[in-house]
Amino acid sequence: MQKIISNTWSWIKNHIPNRRHIVQAFAALLYNANLKGYITGNIYKGASKAICVPGMNCYSCPGAIGACPLGSLQNALAGAGHSTAFYVIGILLMYGLIFGRTICGWLCPFGLLQDMLYKIKTFKITKSKFTRGLSYLKYFLLLTLVIILPVVYGIQNLAVPAFCKYICPAGTFGGAYGLLLNPNNESLLEMLGALFTWKSLIMVFFMVMSILMFRPFCRFVCPLGAIYSFFNKLNLVGITVDKKKCTKCGICVKECNMDVKEVGDHECIQCGKCIPGCPVKAIHFRGPLAYLYPGYSKETLENREVRAKTLSNEGGSKND
Amino acid sequence: MEREKKVLPLPLIFKIATTILCVVAGFLLIWALGDIYFAGKEEGLSNVYSYESVAKRGGLIITALSFFVLSLIASLVLHFVFKDKEKKRTKREIFDQYDFLKSKKDLSLLENEELALYKQNERYLLIVNIICIVLSLGLLVFPVAYVVNPNNFDAHGDLLEQAISLGIHVLPFLFGIYVVLVVSYLIKEYFMKKSMEVLKRLKMKKKDEEVSQDDSKEKLIINIIRGVIALTAITFIIVGAINGEVGEVLNKAINICTECIGLG
Numbered sequence: 001m002q003k004i005i006s007n008t009w010s011w012i013k014n015h016i017p018n019r020r021h022i023v024q025a026f027a028a029l030l031y032n033a034n035l036k037g038y039i040t041g042n043i044y045k046g047a048s049k050a051i052c053v054p055g056m057n058c059y060s061c062p063g064a065i066g067a068c069p070l071g072s073l074q075n076a077l078a079g080a081g082h083s084t085a086f087y088v089i090g091i092l093l094m095y096g097l098i099f100g101r102t103i104c105g106w107l108c109p110f111g112l113l114q115d116m117l118y119k120i121k122t123f124k125i126t127k128s129k130f131t132r133g134l135s136y137l138k139y140f141l142l143l144t145l146v147i148i149l150p151v152v153y154g155i156q157n158l159a160v161p162a163f164c165k166y167i168c169p170a171g172t173f174g175g176a177y178g179l180l181l182n183p184n185n186e187s188l189l190e191m192l193g194a195l196f197t198w199k200s201l202i203m204v205f206f207m208v209m210s211i212l213m214f215r216p217f218c219r220f221v222c223p224l225g226a227i228y229s230f231f232n233k234l235n236l237v238g239i240t241v242d243k244k245k246c247t248k249c250g251i252c253v254k255e256c257n258m259d260v261k262e263v264g265d266h267e268c269i270q271c272g273k274c275i276p277g278c279p280v281k282a283i284h285f286r287g288p289l290a291y292l293y294p295g296y297s298k299e300t301l302e303n304r305e306v307r308a309k310t311l312s313n314e315g316g317s318k319n320d
Numbered sequence: 321m322e323r324e325k326k327v328l329p330l331p332l333i334f335k336i337a338t339t340i341l342c343v344v345a346g347f348l349l350i351w352a353l354g355d356i357y358f359a360g361k362e363e364g365l366s367n368v369y370s371y372e373s374v375a376k377r378g379g380l381i382i383t384a385l386s387f388f389v390l391s392l393i394a395s396l397v398l399h400f401v402f403k404d405k406e407k408k409r410t411k412r413e414i415f416d417q418y419d420f421l422k423s424k425k426d427l428s429l430l431e432n433e434e435l436a437l438y439k440q441n442e443r444y445l446l447i448v449n450i451i452c453i454v455l456s457l458g459l460l461v462f463p464v465a466y467v468v469n470p471n472n473f474d475a476h477g478d479l480l481e482q483a484i485s486l487g488i489h490v491l492p493f494l495f496g497i498y499v500v501l502v503v504s505y506l507i508k509e510y511f512m513k514k515s516m517e518v519l520k521r522l523k524m525k526k527k528d529e530e531v532s533q534d535d536s537k538e539k540l541i542i543n544i545i546r547g548v549i550a551l552t553a554i555t556f557i558i559v560g561a562i563n564g565e566v567g568e569v570l571n572k573a574i575n576i577c578t579e580c581i582g583l584g
Contacts, residue, residue, distance in 0.1 A: 043575075043576060044574070046574075047570065049569075049573035049574050050566045050567070050569050050573070058580050059572070059573040059577060060577040060580045064573075066573075067572070067573040068573075068580075071577060071580060072569045072572065072573070075568075075569075075572045076565065079568065084560070085560075086556040086559045086565060087557055087563070087565035087566055088560070088565070090552075090553045090554070090555070090557035090558075090559075093549055093556065096549075097550055097553060119395070120342065120391060120392060121334070121335055121398045122339035122342055122395075123336075123339045161577075161579050164579050164580045168580065171577070171580035171582075172582060175576075176581035176582050189367065189369045189370055190370070191578075191583045192367075192368065192369040193357075193369075195583070196582030197353055197356075197368075198582075200353050201354075204349045204350055204353070205346070205350075207346070208345070208346030211342045212339070212342070231549075234542060234545055234546055234549065243535060
């Protein structure tokens with residue numbers, strides 16, 4: 001009996017979610033705190049919706065208590081003829097300066113969903129030069145669907161948030177299915193057509209791809225990630241590399257699932273996966289994340305010791 | 321001697337099963353969605369989506385969802401029962417590390433001899449790559465030429481004979497390509513290792529002082545940029561608030577966004 005209890009306890013200890021997933025889950029819950037909305041099928045109409053949340057979370061989701069930054073930006077740009085987008089751009093600049101792409105790794109509900117799907121054990125499509133090249137697609141989408149198209153239509157007094165309308169699977173998942181699965185919204189079903197089919201297909205595609213590869217939406221499509229990536233060297237909270245300690249062994253880049261060329265570059269979502277792997281402890285968090293992390297597991301610590309030993313042996317013989 | 325039968329390990333079977341289940345589940349969902357839409361269009365219905373039309377494809381949707389649940393269960397079994405640990409890619413390690421070091425190279429710091437050695441290795445690598453591509457493409461011509469020739473296949477002829485003939489004309493060449501790739505990989509690995517030794521020496525040459533000087537300069541520039549961005553952000557937010565943009569964001573957010581949910 002005692003053995004069973006001790007085994008169960010050790011199993012529980014070994015399977016406690018890591019701190020990043022806890023933060024992600026809390027962020028998702030905080031963004032979608034209007035739980036009543038899921039029952040009534042109505043969206044929240046409080047004053048907090050004037051503030052944009054940092055991550056990708058559709059404001060048409062029944063639970064959402066804040067505005068989606070990307071949707072707000074497109075709508076502000078779409079009103080180019082009669083209004084400006086200072087407020088939303090200011091908020092995005094502020095979020096970028098404080099967090100950068102740490103938001104993608106720690107505060108985005110759609111990122112959490114993709115992380116969870118990736119945990120399903122299948123054969124995985126690993127990163128390559130092709131995926132690295134494809135990662136620049138999000139900048140193209142940012143320029144065309146988020147900036148140019150809304151502005152062009154906005155001048156003609158047409159509000160077209162092109163990315164939300166044609167691509168955004170987060171909106172389909174949280175907003176569309178969140179509302180449509182509620183029997184109170186049966187009348188909305190009658191209005192659905194080709195656009196809903198197209199968006200649902202995109203959503204299913206990204207769901208399946210998230211199982212087969214790491215965060216396909218964040219890596220190749222997300223324009224919000226593209227915006228935050230410009231701040232990745234400037235953000236106050238995030239990951240940093242001690243250049244004096246770094247031996248440029250490349251273990252961090254190899255361990256990372258994103259298409260990074262170095263830790264902290266524009267593709268880095270600052271998740272900290274590379275921290276336990278660094279044999280010389282050159283990578284660490286700056287800001288409040290330094291207190292939340294590291295939560296190293298036993299296994300990673302052992303790996304780290306083994307790696308440190310092998311590297312010191314190799315380095316001693318080759319470099320000197 | 322009795323030969324040991326080679327059987328696929330159970331975790332691998334589970335992994336194959338989860339992969340197939342997930343992909344099939346995705347295809348079934350896509351099929352169901354397409355079917356609802358196109359069937360509704362064909363019938364000329366005004367509302368393509370309704371509880372009835374979805375219920376008609378209930379079988380497809382439930383099958384897809386049950387496949388997904390099955391893949392989850394298989395995944396959990398794999399995780400908890402077999403304690404599957406993902407194997408690190410050992411074959412690609414040398415290539416990854418080489419790419420990483422190459423992206424960091426600063427050849428101006430190298431001595432002449434080292435630079436010559438590095439360039440020589442790079443040249444050999446290029447030659448091996450070119451030879452590998454030429455040989456592979458050359459070998460590929462034969463099976464492709466056989467397959468695309470309609471005279472080699474007869475729908476009324478002996479199928480077994482045709483299959484054997486196809487195997488004889490295709491498989492040896494494919495095996496040849498495989499051998500070329502493996503050999504070129506081994507040769508490339510040898511030259512990469514040699515180049516990497518040179519590249520690793522580079523980091524020893526960078527003095528700590530240079531790094532610290534660069535660091536302090538970089539930090540100053542970054543802090544100035546941060547200050548400018550912070551000021552700009554605060555100014556933008558204040559100007560936006562004065563312009564009444566807060567109300568506009570609120571107005572959009574408290575109404576259902578028809579574009580976002582696919583109503584158009």
